[in-house]
Amino acid sequence: MKITNSSDWRNGLPFETPMLVADFQPGEPTRCAGCGVDAAPHPRTELWAVKHRHPNDHAGFVRFYCVAHRPEPKVAAVVETRRETARRDRALPPRRAAAAPVVERPVTLCPDCFVQVPATGVCGMCGRQVA
Incomplete structure:
Protein backbone atom coordinates (compact mmCIF):
# COMPACT_ATOMS: atom_id res chain seq x y z
CA MET A 1 0.00 0.00 0.00
CA LYS A 2 1.39 3.39 -0.97
CA ILE A 3 0.48 6.41 1.14
CA THR A 4 0.36 9.70 -0.75
CA ASN A 5 -0.65 13.23 0.09
CA SER A 6 -3.75 14.66 -1.46
CA SER A 7 -3.30 17.89 -3.33
CA ASP A 8 -5.27 20.82 -2.02
CA TRP A 9 -4.88 24.54 -1.34
CA ARG A 10 -2.29 23.97 1.41
CA ASN A 11 0.32 22.60 -1.00
CA GLY A 12 0.60 25.99 -2.72
CA LEU A 13 1.54 27.86 0.47
CA PRO A 14 5.20 28.64 1.14
CA PHE A 15 6.59 27.57 4.50
CA GLU A 16 6.73 30.09 7.39
CA THR A 17 5.23 32.94 5.31
CA PRO A 18 1.98 34.60 6.50
CA MET A 19 -0.68 34.76 3.77
CA LEU A 20 -4.14 36.35 4.02
CA VAL A 21 -6.70 33.52 4.29
CA ALA A 22 -9.46 35.27 2.29
CA ASP A 23 -7.22 35.32 -0.82
CA PHE A 24 -7.13 31.54 -1.26
CA GLN A 25 -9.68 29.95 1.12
CA PRO A 26 -12.94 31.90 1.49
CA GLY A 27 -15.50 30.67 3.97
CA GLU A 28 -17.05 31.21 7.36
CA PRO A 29 -15.33 33.03 10.23
CA THR A 30 -12.92 30.86 12.20
CA ARG A 31 -10.75 31.05 15.30
CA CYS A 32 -7.14 32.11 15.66
CA ALA A 33 -4.70 29.43 16.85
CA GLY A 34 -3.17 31.89 19.31
CA CYS A 35 -6.36 33.31 20.81
CA GLY A 36 -7.62 29.99 22.13
CA VAL A 37 -10.92 28.14 22.04
CA ASP A 38 -12.89 30.68 24.10
CA ALA A 39 -12.20 33.58 21.70
CA ALA A 40 -14.76 34.72 19.13
CA PRO A 41 -14.22 33.66 15.51
CA HIS A 42 -12.58 36.20 13.17
CA PRO A 43 -13.65 36.89 9.59
CA ARG A 44 -11.26 35.35 7.06
CA THR A 45 -10.29 38.80 5.79
CA GLU A 46 -8.58 39.39 9.18
CA LEU A 47 -6.84 35.99 9.50
CA TRP A 48 -3.39 34.97 8.29
CA ALA A 49 -2.48 31.40 7.33
CA VAL A 50 1.02 30.17 8.09
CA LYS A 51 2.30 26.81 6.89
CA HIS A 52 4.72 25.40 9.48
CA ARG A 53 7.26 22.62 9.03
CA HIS A 54 6.57 19.33 10.78
CA PRO A 55 9.27 16.82 11.77
CA ASN A 56 7.23 13.78 10.69
CA ASP A 57 5.28 15.17 7.72
CA HIS A 58 7.13 16.80 4.82
CA ALA A 59 3.94 18.61 3.75
CA GLY A 60 3.80 20.54 7.04
CA PHE A 61 0.67 21.90 8.71
CA VAL A 62 -1.32 25.15 8.41
CA ARG A 63 -2.53 27.34 11.28
CA PRO A 73 8.15 35.65 8.34
CA LYS A 74 11.35 33.59 8.64
CA VAL A 75 12.99 35.21 5.58
CA ALA A 76 15.18 37.44 7.76
CA ALA A 77 16.58 34.37 9.51
CA VAL A 78 17.55 32.80 6.18
CA VAL A 79 19.33 35.99 5.07
CA GLU A 80 21.12 36.22 8.41
CA THR A 81 22.20 32.59 8.15
CA ARG A 82 23.71 33.25 4.72
CA ARG A 83 25.54 36.27 6.11
CA GLU A 84 26.89 34.22 9.01
CA THR A 85 28.01 31.51 6.60
CA ALA A 86 29.83 34.02 4.40
CA ARG A 87 31.47 35.57 7.48
CA ARG A 88 32.59 32.15 8.72
CA ASP A 89 34.01 31.22 5.30
CA ARG A 90 36.07 34.41 5.25
CA ALA A 91 37.41 33.68 8.73
CA LEU A 92 38.68 30.21 7.78
CA PRO A 93 42.31 29.93 6.66
CA PRO A 94 42.77 29.42 2.92
CA ARG A 95 42.83 25.82 1.81
CA ARG A 96 46.12 24.29 0.78
CA ALA A 97 46.68 23.36 -2.82
CA ALA A 98 45.90 19.79 -3.69
CA ALA A 99 48.75 17.34 -3.31
CA ALA A 100 50.63 16.34 -6.42
CA PRO A 101 49.21 13.22 -8.04
CA VAL A 102 50.98 9.98 -7.19
CA VAL A 103 52.80 8.52 -10.17
CA GLU A 104 52.76 4.76 -10.13
CA ARG A 105 55.83 2.95 -11.34
CA PRO A 106 55.46 0.24 -13.93
CA VAL A 107 54.96 -3.29 -12.65
CA THR A 108 58.14 -5.34 -12.66
CA LEU A 109 57.93 -9.13 -12.69
CA CYS A 110 60.63 -11.57 -11.64
CA PRO A 111 61.71 -13.54 -14.75
CA ASP A 112 62.07 -16.75 -12.70
CA CYS A 113 59.01 -16.67 -10.38
CA PHE A 114 56.64 -14.45 -12.37
CA VAL A 115 55.61 -12.51 -9.25
CA GLN A 116 55.62 -8.77 -8.85
CA VAL A 117 58.88 -7.38 -7.48
CA PRO A 118 58.63 -4.69 -4.76
CA ALA A 119 60.24 -1.26 -5.08
CA THR A 120 63.50 -2.59 -3.54
CA GLY A 121 64.09 -4.61 -6.73
CA VAL A 122 64.65 -7.89 -4.87
CA CYS A 123 62.24 -10.76 -5.58
CA GLY A 124 60.50 -11.95 -2.43
CA MET A 125 60.32 -15.55 -3.61
CA CYS A 126 63.76 -16.32 -4.97
CA GLY A 127 65.84 -13.33 -3.82
CA ARG A 128 66.99 -12.41 -7.32
CA GLN A 129 67.91 -8.78 -7.99
CA VAL A 130 65.67 -7.45 -10.78
CA ALA A 131 66.59 -4.16 -12.42
Whole structure:
Protein backbone atom coordinates (compact mmCIF):
# COMPACT_ATOMS: atom_id res chain seq x y z
CA MET A 1 0.00 0.00 0.00
CA LYS A 2 1.39 3.39 -0.97
CA ILE A 3 0.48 6.41 1.14
CA THR A 4 0.36 9.70 -0.75
CA ASN A 5 -0.65 13.23 0.09
CA SER A 6 -3.75 14.66 -1.46
CA SER A 7 -3.30 17.89 -3.33
CA ASP A 8 -5.27 20.82 -2.02
CA TRP A 9 -4.88 24.54 -1.34
CA ARG A 10 -2.29 23.97 1.41
CA ASN A 11 0.32 22.60 -1.00
CA GLY A 12 0.60 25.99 -2.72
CA LEU A 13 1.54 27.86 0.47
CA PRO A 14 5.20 28.64 1.14
CA PHE A 15 6.59 27.57 4.50
CA GLU A 16 6.73 30.09 7.39
CA THR A 17 5.23 32.94 5.31
CA PRO A 18 1.98 34.60 6.50
CA MET A 19 -0.68 34.76 3.77
CA LEU A 20 -4.14 36.35 4.02
CA VAL A 21 -6.70 33.52 4.29
CA ALA A 22 -9.46 35.27 2.29
CA ASP A 23 -7.22 35.32 -0.82
CA PHE A 24 -7.13 31.54 -1.26
CA GLN A 25 -9.68 29.95 1.12
CA PRO A 26 -12.94 31.90 1.49
CA GLY A 27 -15.50 30.67 3.97
CA GLU A 28 -17.05 31.21 7.36
CA PRO A 29 -15.33 33.03 10.23
CA THR A 30 -12.92 30.86 12.20
CA ARG A 31 -10.75 31.05 15.30
CA CYS A 32 -7.14 32.11 15.66
CA ALA A 33 -4.70 29.43 16.85
CA GLY A 34 -3.17 31.89 19.31
CA CYS A 35 -6.36 33.31 20.81
CA GLY A 36 -7.62 29.99 22.13
CA VAL A 37 -10.92 28.14 22.04
CA ASP A 38 -12.89 30.68 24.10
CA ALA A 39 -12.20 33.58 21.70
CA ALA A 40 -14.76 34.72 19.13
CA PRO A 41 -14.22 33.66 15.51
CA HIS A 42 -12.58 36.20 13.17
CA PRO A 43 -13.65 36.89 9.59
CA ARG A 44 -11.26 35.35 7.06
CA THR A 45 -10.29 38.80 5.79
CA GLU A 46 -8.58 39.39 9.18
CA LEU A 47 -6.84 35.99 9.50
CA TRP A 48 -3.39 34.97 8.29
CA ALA A 49 -2.48 31.40 7.33
CA VAL A 50 1.02 30.17 8.09
CA LYS A 51 2.30 26.81 6.89
CA HIS A 52 4.72 25.40 9.48
CA ARG A 53 7.26 22.62 9.03
CA HIS A 54 6.57 19.33 10.78
CA PRO A 55 9.27 16.82 11.77
CA ASN A 56 7.23 13.78 10.69
CA ASP A 57 5.28 15.17 7.72
CA HIS A 58 7.13 16.80 4.82
CA ALA A 59 3.94 18.61 3.75
CA GLY A 60 3.80 20.54 7.04
CA PHE A 61 0.67 21.90 8.71
CA VAL A 62 -1.32 25.15 8.41
CA ARG A 63 -2.53 27.34 11.28
CA PHE A 64 -4.69 30.49 11.15
CA TYR A 65 -3.59 33.55 13.15
CA CYS A 66 -5.13 36.96 13.86
CA VAL A 67 -3.04 40.11 13.43
CA ALA A 68 -2.08 40.11 17.13
CA HIS A 69 -0.72 36.52 17.05
CA ARG A 70 0.64 36.38 13.50
CA PRO A 71 4.26 35.16 13.49
CA GLU A 72 6.88 37.12 11.62
CA PRO A 73 8.15 35.65 8.34
CA LYS A 74 11.35 33.59 8.64
CA VAL A 75 12.99 35.21 5.58
CA ALA A 76 15.18 37.44 7.76
CA ALA A 77 16.58 34.37 9.51
CA VAL A 78 17.55 32.80 6.18
CA VAL A 79 19.33 35.99 5.07
CA GLU A 80 21.12 36.22 8.41
CA THR A 81 22.20 32.59 8.15
CA ARG A 82 23.71 33.25 4.72
CA ARG A 83 25.54 36.27 6.11
CA GLU A 84 26.89 34.22 9.01
CA THR A 85 28.01 31.51 6.60
CA ALA A 86 29.83 34.02 4.40
CA ARG A 87 31.47 35.57 7.48
CA ARG A 88 32.59 32.15 8.72
CA ASP A 89 34.01 31.22 5.30
CA ARG A 90 36.07 34.41 5.25
CA ALA A 91 37.41 33.68 8.73
CA LEU A 92 38.68 30.21 7.78
CA PRO A 93 42.31 29.93 6.66
CA PRO A 94 42.77 29.42 2.92
CA ARG A 95 42.83 25.82 1.81
CA ARG A 96 46.12 24.29 0.78
CA ALA A 97 46.68 23.36 -2.82
CA ALA A 98 45.90 19.79 -3.69
CA ALA A 99 48.75 17.34 -3.31
CA ALA A 100 50.63 16.34 -6.42
CA PRO A 101 49.21 13.22 -8.04
CA VAL A 102 50.98 9.98 -7.19
CA VAL A 103 52.80 8.52 -10.17
CA GLU A 104 52.76 4.76 -10.13
CA ARG A 105 55.83 2.95 -11.34
CA PRO A 106 55.46 0.24 -13.93
CA VAL A 107 54.96 -3.29 -12.65
CA THR A 108 58.14 -5.34 -12.66
CA LEU A 109 57.93 -9.13 -12.69
CA CYS A 110 60.63 -11.57 -11.64
CA PRO A 111 61.71 -13.54 -14.75
CA ASP A 112 62.07 -16.75 -12.70
CA CYS A 113 59.01 -16.67 -10.38
CA PHE A 114 56.64 -14.45 -12.37
CA VAL A 115 55.61 -12.51 -9.25
CA GLN A 116 55.62 -8.77 -8.85
CA VAL A 117 58.88 -7.38 -7.48
CA PRO A 118 58.63 -4.69 -4.76
CA ALA A 119 60.24 -1.26 -5.08
CA THR A 120 63.50 -2.59 -3.54
CA GLY A 121 64.09 -4.61 -6.73
CA VAL A 122 64.65 -7.89 -4.87
CA CYS A 123 62.24 -10.76 -5.58
CA GLY A 124 60.50 -11.95 -2.43
CA MET A 125 60.32 -15.55 -3.61
CA CYS A 126 63.76 -16.32 -4.97
CA GLY A 127 65.84 -13.33 -3.82
CA ARG A 128 66.99 -12.41 -7.32
CA GLN A 129 67.91 -8.78 -7.99
CA VAL A 130 65.67 -7.45 -10.78
CA ALA A 131 66.59 -4.16 -12.42
